């Protein structure tokens with residue numbers, strides 16, 4: 464079977480966007496979005512693999528993240544260690560990767576005249592990484608020191624605390640980064656060979672049908688397509704399915720809890736978190752857009768303006784976070800003053816009073832319409848972002864949206880459905896909160 468070009472799929476793009484887009488599916492089932500931008504100086508690629516730390520084997524927490532590190536090391540074709548990163552840095556580029564709950568994303572950008580060679584090195588991650596024994600030890604140490612660094616950051620500590628206070632049987636509970644203890648000491652004690660498990664994990668999960676690739680280049684679409692076919696169609700596919708874990712990470716025993724934690728940074732933050740129905744299931748109805756807009760509003764009569772006038776809050780954000788198709792959280796974060804900290808219970812009471820008001824007053828169409836038109840304008844007149852971030856943003860979400868919405872994603876709510884919005888408001892109850 465040759466590469467399929469799905470001409471019939473029209474990808475919705477911003478009115479102001481002159482770039483060209485094409486979706487192709489290679490013979491190994493790898494789905495690719497090609498972006499041609501003749502004006503660009505930098506070219507970029509982002510590969511999203513549909514597996515993350517939720518798939519770490521029991522007793523080997525951090526394995527998916529550790530594998531992400533190992534792929535950078537060396538490949539059969541380029542066995543010299545660090546050859547990929549060196550090439551990119553020497554040619555005006557940058558690179559990184561990120562392991563999340565159910566995805567691992569690899570990405571780079573480089574001067575456009577060096578793109579093809581950089582891409583060839585990048586493709587080896589998925590074709591023939593070396594995963595050598597001596598690199599294994601050193602890279603476990605690198606993961607361990609990354610974790611040591613994370614321990615000094617509230618941005619890592621607080622989410623991990625939230626995971627820890629959830630159902631132990633649910634993969635959300637896992638420790639995704641890993642360290643020396645989870646990748647070396649504990650496996651050894653159980654007679655597990657970390658490198659052997661690493662290779663097994665790679666072979667089972669790095670399958671072309673679970674990958675999505677975005678290529679952003681200066682050449683025309685036909686030229687980009689032939690480069691991509693040449694470099695990526697030999698990635699193996701074992702046609703396995705995405706692993707999803709049904710069920711909620713928070714049971715009744717993990718709700719209605721109050722957790723006090725001493726932060727590293729100065730100041731007081733109050734976070735109220737509710738498990739909710741994931742918005743991705745209703746992304747055209749955008750229930751969380753509506754709620755974030757109202758709860759996070761800063762104008763006259765808003766919750767924030769009251770907290771501010773009482774001298775209790777410095778800022779307030781409301782948004783959906785940590786979502787996937789199975790579960791999601793809505794979160795209100797309030798930066799409190801010292802006085803606000805003293806009145807923490809009153810702050811919480813005012814928040815619930817406001818939510819109660821939203822429940823009682825019903826969903827307003829004019830508010831939704833106003834929001835929808837702001838979102839539409841923002842989408843169609845967005846500024847160009849750098850190729851690497853643009854590629855990451857699209858590749859990370861290709862699995863979640865139909866091709867038509869690969870660029871739009873959840874950014875343009877357009878269907879007013881008060882009952883969907885109302886059902887999420889009702890989930891923001893005191894009994895459902897953490």
Ligand SMILES: [Zn+2]
Pocket residue numbers: 528532606609
């Ligand atoms: Zn890392």
